[in-house]
Amino acid sequence: MTSTLPAGDQGFLKHLNRAAMLDALRREGGLSRAELAARTGRTKVTVGSVVQDLLAEGWVHEGDLQQGTVGRPGRQLHLDGRHHVLFGAEVGVLGTRAVACTLTGQVLARAATTTPTGDPDSAAADLARLVRTLAEHPDVHGREVLGLGVAVPGPVAPDGASLLYAPNLGWPQLAFLDTLAPHLHAAGLTSLGRVRVLDNEANAAAFGEAYLPPGPSPAEPPGLLAYLSLGTGVGAGLVEGGRRVLRGAHGLAGELGHTVIQPGGLYCHCGNRGCVETLLGGWAIRASLGLNALEPLEAALLPRRREAAVQVTLGRAGEALGLLLVNLHHTLNPSDIVIGGALARLGGPLMDTALDFFTAHLARRRGQSPPVRVDVRPDSLYLPARGAAAQVLGRAIAAPGLAP
Structure with a gap:
């Protein structure tokens, strides 16, 4: 007996298929549709349908025909670095750094302050100004923003809601993203995507090194x-x-x-x-x-x-x-x-x-x-900020309803 999924479950299944394919292409670019079906365990029909959507939305682009394959060659598929942008930032003890990245982890632009970080409110104001500078960069302007990740110098609650403490800044527990929100709004940054991430700076850097490694993926x-x-x-x-x-x-x-x-x-x-x-x-x-x-x-x-x-x-x-x-x-x-x-x-x-x-x-x-x-x-100065941007990508791919 064949059961049918309710409409809500059908949508979730579509999300799972989409996430599996984007994740496979993140780890191994250049797969054909047939190889993508084999890697993800999806049918060729499902892969074809999802890939068409991803092509239309600018998440994926087609490359060259594969060479040396048996049978009809397929076109290579890659994450598309031309249409979206991920913002990542690090609040440090002696300054704040921010980057704008593509889906493949390429840094399009970077900006930094080099003065000691003050109280949370002034740090949030500095960060908002940096993100505004990046958003206006010619290589960034006009792209669809997926979100903003922020790395901080202290442990963050497991649910990501608050910084627990930052001993080298003298900050107590606070929900830093809530502190940041009005400064982003004041800077005219009302379209920063639907993903917000707060994490410890070492966690962010580690995630970036593992999830979007520099150079060829292992x-x-x-x-x-x-x-x-x-x-x-x-x-x-x-x-x-x-x-x-x-x-x-x-x-x-x-x-x-x-x-x-x-x-x-x-x-x-x-x-x-x-x-x-x-x-x-x-x-x-x-x-x-x-x-x-x-x-x-x-x-x-x-x-x-x-x-x-x-x-x-x-x-x-x-x-x-x-x-x-x-x-x-x-x-x-x-x-x-x-x-x-x-x-x-x-x-x-x-x-x-x-x-x-x-x-x-x-x-x-x-x-x-x-x-x-x-x-x-x-050369690790911007690794936590880049890692925070990678966390935005991971969340956008994995979380239902966050990707278009």
Whole structure:
């Protein structure tokens, strides 16, 4: 006996088909309709119908005929980067950054402030001005906006409704997107799509690296990707299977900067003592060397790199990072580790010490362990903002009723 789905379920089924095909093309561009049917388990008739809709809406475009195939060659299908735009932003301690991206993750435009971030209301006003600047960029203007993602320097509630706290900004719990909304309206940004995302900056960067990886997409997504964010504070984002952010019961997963590695050590901004941040955080390095808190760390250290005190401080920070990598390897066992943030640009005694410590530890272990890919990204300034834009795409594809 054949059952029929109610009208509402038919619409949801159409959404599922659409989402499955867009996700397949995100992971593997250049598929033909027949290959798309095989990858998604849908019939060729269903694929043909959905693809026609996606072509008409500007989500997908057809490429060249496939070469070397048996039978009638099909046309390659790709996500179309010409019609839509995703906005992503990061509110940092020493400035705010924003990007406009295509469906394929290409950055069309970027904008930033370079002054220390103030209270939530002034930060929201700065962010709205940046998004307005991007919206008026000639490569962005006229595109259909899918939404805005915002990354913040602190843990976010699992439901994404509020920032729980931002110790390095001194912000308490608040619903930052609600704070931002009137500033977007005042800036004339009333058509920013239907997707709004708020997340921790390390989570956002990790998601972007896994979901819209730079360069060619890997054959298989990372089993577990860990993004270590080394800036004023220290945090980590954890993404499993290329798309699932691990958040923990209270949104605190990845708060590695506040794990204790030196009991009875220095006081941390969080109120505890001996946290990783007291040795590795940018604020701790500045305090140890008496550096100007308003000057970029790399610029402040450049004329003093050969000083013994600088070498000792950075070496100690490198040991803390190496220990953090070892503990991360043994507790969560990521397949891929990406290291970004301002400290990733320091290299020298910090990064060399950390990676030597980690490599030596792995070499001493008995038995054969699968290799861990460690990628240091000194060009990571806009990765959280780009990751927040990737989260908008993930939500637009996956959530019923958000895509056209």
